[in-house]
Amino acid sequence: MKFTHALRVVWGAARLGFRHILGERLTLFGNFFLFALLIIAYSGVFRWIPPEDLARHHLIYAQMVWYLGVTEFTLFCSSPFCFKVIQNDIQTEQIHLHLLRPCPVWIVRLGEWSGHFVGRFCVMVLPAFLLTAWKADGLIPTSWSFLGVLIGLACASVIYHMSFFMIGITCLWLPQAEPVHWLWQKCTFLFGALLWPLALYPSVLQGFVWFTPFPALLAASGTWVLDGNLGMLFLGLLAQFFWVAVFLFLGDRANRLLLNRIQNEGG
Numbered sequence: 597m598k599f600t601h602a603l604r605v606v607w608g609a610a611r612l613g614f615r616h617i618l619g620e621r622l623t624l625f626g627n628f629f630l631f632a633l634l635i636i637a638y639s640g641v642f643r644w645i646p647p648e649d650l651a652r653h654h655l656i657y658a659q660m661v662w663y664l665g666v667t668e669f670t671l672f673c674s675s676p677f678c679f680k681v682i683q684n685d686i687q688t689e690q691i692h693l694h695l696l697r698p699c700p701v702w703i704v705r706l707g708e709w710s711g712h713f714v715g716r717f718c719v720m721v722l723p724a725f726l727l728t729a730w731k732a733d734g735l736i737p738t739s740w741s742f743l744g745v746l747i748g749l750a751c752a753s754v755i756y757h758m759s760f761f762m763i764g765i766t767c768l769w770l771p772q773a774e775p776v777h778w779l780w781q782k783c784t785f786l787f788g789a790l791l792w793p794l795a796l797y798p799s800v801l802q803g804f805v806w807f808t809p810f811p812a813l814l815a816a817s818g819t820w821v822l823d824g825n826l827g828m829l830f831l832g833l834l835a836q837f838f839w840v841a842v843f844l845f846l847g848d849r850a851n852r853l854l855l856n857r858i859q860n861e862g863g
Contacts, residue, residue, distance in 0.1 A: 605699045606707035613711025624719050631672045631720065632727055638664055638791065639731040653795040655822065658735035660793070662821040665728035666745055667790050667814040673716040673749070674756045676781065678709050682764025683773045695855060702761050702851040709757040717749070737821040744829060748817030751836035755813055758843035762850045768857050788814035793822060812839040 617624070642660045650656055682705070685691040694701045729736055763780060767773040784790070787810035794802050794815050805811050816832035 602699070602703050605703050606710070609704050609707025610711035610714065613708040614715045615711075617712045617715035618719070624716065627672050627716060628720050628723060631668055631724060634668055635661070635665055635727055635731055653793075654824075655793065655795060658732040659822050661732040662728060662735075662737055663793050663818040664791060665724065665732075666818040666821055667788075669720065669724050670749055670752050670814055670817055671790070672720065673713050674753065675709070675712060676760075676777075678705075678757060678760035679764035679773050679777050681705070682761055683767045686765065686767055691854070691858065695858065700848070700851045701854070702758070702847045705761055706754070706757050706847070709760070710753055713753045713757075737823075741820045741823075744820035744833065745817050747833065748820065748836060751833075751840050752813045752817060754840045755809060755836075755843050758847040759809075761847055765850055765854045768854070783808070784810050784813055787811065789818070790814055793818065795822075806835060809839045809843070812836040 639661050642657055642664075645657070645660075647657065650660065682691075682701075685694060691701070694704070697704070759780060760777075763773050763777050765773075766776045770776065787805045787808050789797065789805070789811065794805065794811065797805070805815075811832070812835050816836050819832055820829060
């Protein structure tokens, strides 16, 4: 399949996904409501941390709030249940129709889910920004920081969606894909540094997590609002690019595995 054709498919599917998600107004409101609750609750927790304890790790209260805002925003722009779409297609045998298309299933789903991600982003970005800035006592990171966050969000979106696609097809070998998804999510929260910057992790764990894809999902984007070393920020960005390439490759291989499994054993 030609690269240009794949891009057209992704673009077309993304447009459909974007329009679909904008129609789910109640779901979008619920997403932001939960996001707001988490930011308000954890900003209260951060208030109780003595400033001198944060200073030892070159952090301040406002940076903690912005970091949490970025990492939680990444999660709330994504849907954690994309894998169920693939699982349902397999279990209802709808996947057979999808495999008849001239374009691989993973490319169509990547476009569709990316459209969902962009739709949630467009709806939530302004109120999320205002809420986080309010809870951070009005401190706003630099424009370069936000540019890094935007690139990081795009990379995280691709990694997330390809991981969900691969998790979904595990139901071909397991009764359900939920246990794999649960394990993946827990590793994302811990090794991706959802709530606390990696600077607060034990030094051994700080180095270990970068050998996994999880910091590329959350920590690499959130670090941009911490005013860290510029070299380390770009290393995080390179790590994201690396894992994007890896997961696109793995997604293509998983699609072939899915096709072979269904053709040989009937799903």
